[in-house]
Amino acid sequence: MSDEKQDKKDAKKQVPLRLSKTLYDELARWAEDDFRSINGQIEYLLTECVKHRKKGGKDG
Numbered sequence: 424m425s426d427e428k429q430d431k432k433d434a435k436k437q438v439p440l441r442l443s444k445t446l447y448d449e450l451a452r453w454a455e456d457d458f459r460s461i462n463g464q465i466e467y468l469l470t471e472c473v474k475h476r477k478k479g480g481k482d483g
Contacts, residue, residue, distance in 0.1 A: 440465070 442450070447461070454464035 450464055451461050454461045457464060457467075459467060
């Protein structure tokens, strides 16, 4: 795969996300505990959920 194609594959999408203050505050505390940014924590959690879903054989 060319470097340009790999860069496009690895590029991150920006997604606007609305969270309640309560949920945001909980994620912020969790992120701090894990030494991550809030964005990094959300990305980590979503990645783990997708992995878990794939392991369970559910794909849609």
